[in-house]
Every structure is written in C-alpha cells, then in structure tokens.
Amino acid sequence: MAASTKDPSKKCIFVVGPTASGKSGWALEQAIKYDGSIVNIDSVQFYKDLLIGSAAPTEAEKKQVPHYLYSYVEAPLEMTAGMYLKDFYELLERSDVKFPLFIVGGTGFYIQALEKGMFNVEPIPEEFRKSIEDELAENGPEKLYLELKQKDPDSKIHLNDHFRLVRAIEIIRYTGQIPSKLKSRPENNKNELPFDFIKVGFNFEKPVFEDRVKLRTAKMIQEGIIEETSSFFNKGFADWSPMQSVGYKETLVYLTEQKNKEWLFEAINQSTMQLIKKQKTWFKRDDAILWSNQSNCLAQFLS
Numbered sequence: 001m002a003a004s005t006k007d008p009s010k011k012c013i014f015v016v017g018p019t020a021s022g023k024s025g026w027a028l029e030q031a032i033k034y035d036g037s038i039v040n041i042d043s044v045q046f047y048k049d050l051l052i053g054s055a056a057p058t059e060a061e062k063k064q065v066p067h068y069l070y071s072y073v074e075a076p077l078e079m080t081a082g083m084y085l086k087d088f089y090e091l092l093e094r095s096d097v098k099f100p101l102f103i104v105g106g107t108g109f110y111i112q113a114l115e116k117g118m119f120n121v122e123p124i125p126e127e128f129r130k131s132i133e134d135e136l137a138e139n140g141p142e143k144l145y146l147e148l149k150q151k152d153p154d155s156k157i158h159l160n161d162h163f164r165l166v167r168a169i170e171i172i173r174y175t176g177q178i179p180s181k182l183k184s185r186p187e188n189n190k191n192e193l194p195f196d197f198i199k200v201g202f203n204f205e206k207p208v209f210e211d212r213v214k215l216r217t218a219k220m221i222q223e224g225i226i227e228e229t230s231s232f233f234n235k236g237f238a239d240w241s242p243m244q245s246v247g248y249k250e251t252l253v254y255l256t257e258q259k260n261k262e263w264l265f266e267a268i269n270q271s272t273m274q275l276i277k278k279q280k281t282w283f284k285r286d287d288a289i290l291w292s293n294q295s296n297c298l299a300q301f302l303s
Contacts, residue, residue, distance in 0.1 A: 042105035
C-alpha cells in the first residue's frame with residue numbers, strides 16, 4: 001500500500017481515474033476537510049493559459065485550499081515526467097506546503113513516475129512516449145516486452161509492469177542506452193516516493209461517461225475553448241504538444257478547416273471518450289487503486 005516514510009505526518013493521496021470522473025471536485029472537498037493541499041499531476045493543466053480545454057481549477061477553487069503545479073509552464077516549453085519530478089520535489093522543500101497532499105490527475109505515466117521513480121536520462125518528448133503507450137494499448141505488452149528482452153537481456157522488468165516497460169522502451173529507442181546498465185550509475189538511482197500514500201480512483205460505466213462528457217464539452221465551448229485555442233494558434237503555437245491534446249486538437253481543425261460548432265461538439269466528445277477508454281485500460285492494471293468507499297478509505301488512512 002505505501003512506501004516507508006521518515007515523517008508519518010506527511011501523507012499523500014493520489015486521486016486518479018479517467019477524465020470527467022469527478023476527481024478534482026472530490027479532492028477539493030477532502031483537502032478542505034483535512035486542511036491539506038492539492039498538487040496537479042495532469043499533463044495539460046501544467047500549462048499557463050490552457051484553462052478551459054484542460055478543465056483546470058478556477059480561481060475561486062484555488063482560493064479555498066493551496067493548489068500547486070497548475071498553469072505555470074509557458075509556451076513553447078514542453079513538460080516531461082522528469083521535469084515534473086524535479087518540480088514536485090522542489091515544491092516539497094517549501095515550508096508552507098500543507099499535508100496531506102492530494103495529487104490529482106489522470107496522467108497514469110506521471111503518477112507511476114512519481115510513485116516508482118525514474119532514471120535520470122536526457123528529456124524525451126511527450127509525444128514519443130505517447131506513441132509507445134498507444135502501441136501498448138493497441139497490441140498489448142507482449143511485443144514491447146520481446147523488444148526489451150532482445151535489446152536488454154538483463155532486464156528484470158515484468159511483462160505486466162507497464163510503466164517500467166514503456167519507460168525502458170522509450171529510453172532504448174530515443175537514447176540508445178540500455179536501462180539495466182543505468183542502474184549501476186549512482187547518479188541514475190531514483191528513489192520512490194518517500195511518503196506513505198494511497199491511491200483512490202473514480203470511474204463510471206460508459207453511458208454515464210457519455211452524459212458527463214457531453215455536458216463538459218458544451219461547457220468548454222460556451223466558456224471559450226475556441227477563443228483560447230485561437231489565441232495560441234495566432235501566436236504560432238499550433239504544433240506545440242499541449243495543443244495536440246483532446247479538445248484543443250479538434251478546435252484547431254475547427255479553426256483551420258472552417259468546421260461548424262456541431263462538428264466540434266461531436267469531435268471533442270468522440271476524442272474524449274477514446275481518451276477515457278485508454279485511461280481506463282491503464283488504471284485497471286493497477287491493483288493498488290481503491291475504487292470504492294474512497295472517503296472511508298481516506299479517513300482510515302489519515303487516522
């Protein structure tokens with residue numbers, strides 16, 4: 001359930017699950033109740049001024065409890081999991097950070113990077129890793145695992161450890177380095193999260209998600225995702241990685257191909273449901289996630 005900690009008063013709660021599952025609302029309620037802080041681990045909400053399409057917390061919500069690592073990375077910089085770990089641990093050096101920490105988001109790779117640690121190698125583009133995750137989702141782990149064993153025979157990574165499998169393949173393909181050999185270098189030893197933690201998850205059946213996504217999409221269009229996307233497009237950031245995420249990618253097509261709003265609504269809905277399917281596949285492999293009685297589990301953990 002948890003990693004060991006030097007300070008039992010410092011505890012973390014990962015609040016995970018697909019987009020539109022109510023993670024942020026629940027985390028805010030609990031952070032208020034337990035006088036804690038919220039830390040972002042959503043890969044789009046890092047970026048400054050990408051607020052509507054990312055469903056970032058509002059200013060009113062941020063005033064209720066401290067929120068960290070939201071809306072602070074400016075274009076054209078692109079965030080990586082390694083950069084996130086650096087920023088996360090720098091955040092913890094601040095004296096004003098309140099525990100418990102509610103670490104909220106649906107980006108499974110970042111969550112496991114924080115939980116398990118990462119080798120310190122050169123930054124690898126987000127899209128490069130996502131292409132490997134897509135291979136995993138479409139074909140299963142067997143082909144990637146065979147590639148790993150062929151190129152790194154000494155690897156001890158298990159077929160079902162999909163986080164480490166994806167990470168090893170991206171290191172091999174992008175850097176040419178052999179992951180098992182990196183372990184022998186002291187500078188590459190990355191510790192796991194040094195605090196007690198639990199992971200609580202939120203999920204729904206497909207019909208419920210469909211209804212929630214339609215409401216979410218309508219709200220985004222009403223609140224100005226077209227204008228938000230247009231602003232970045234006009235500044236020359238159409239190819240910026242976050243603009244290829246769900247919501248923004250479809251809005252770029254709407255702008256450049258003169259589509260109508262009905263098309264945009266349906267396109268965002270469809271892409272969001274596809275993203276939810278991928279996120280469900282990722283999270284269901286994690287046996288440590290508590291999918292029911294979340295509030296009771298949290299109360300017991302913090303007692």
